[in-house]
Amino acid sequence: MPRDFFDFTPKQQKVVMVVMTAGCPQSGVLALLGGATRCFLGRHLQGYSLLDYGRSLMSDCYNFTFDWFSNNVPVWINLLGHLAGKPGVRFLEIGVYEGRSTIWLLENILAHETSSVDCVDHFIPFSAPWYPPGVSTNYEERFDQNIQLACGEKKVRKIKGFSQEILWKLPPSSYDGIYVDGSHDAPDVLEDAVVSFKLLKPGGILIFDDYEWNAYSDPWRLPRIAVDAFLHVYRHRYDLLHKSYQVALRKK
């Protein structure tokens, strides 16, 4: 079995490229080859650099309107690299929007078939100023479509609602990682932090986004005071791993 895309014959390369881009909205091959075929191929090429090649082809296929995530990748590799590809890794994301951070997790950390992510978002449609004309305000549809393109339906559990209600119903000490990126109002962030901490396993990683975000003059509309309060009160129960635009800690 060739280990690299360029070890395939030109004919094989062509077949692989067609199959990997099947399901891509821009590609005309959708009618010929379904996403299921691509998922099947993807599963059976785990560990081969060919799969990475396929992923890079797929990255043009996703339907995203905004990127809040890519800048975080170097930090996340440091924070979560030890979990990459391990079996049974459980992640919780609070605030998923169109699924960009979810898909990064699926492709880079939750690669094992037994790993999974719970995605909490209220998915209330809104008219974002960055939407090009004609783009639907329904970002939940884009989330669903993107997860499908990433072949993530079996690993992703979508939980629709406000995190301040949902989190209380989730099982304590059950997650290896939690990303707090939902409501940015300080009281909501504080509640998400406190409840998320209960939901983390010992050794689990908690990441806050937008600690240094300063779009409003009113500090109660921003995460910072909530993250600071949480870090102060829980200071004996975690090891601080990172404090910059994002904040990350490991539960003791």
Ligand SMILES: C[S@@+](CC[C@H](N)C(=O)[O-])C[C@H]1O[C@@H](n2cnc3c(N)ncnc32)[C@H](O)[C@@H]1O
């Ligand atoms: C900044 S976006 C998340 C971006 C995503 N994590 C990424 O990096 O691609 C914030 C999301 O949080 C959701 N959200 C805001 N307040 C929420 C709340 N109280 N409960 C659940 N979701 C919320 C919004 O609907 C939005 O999709």
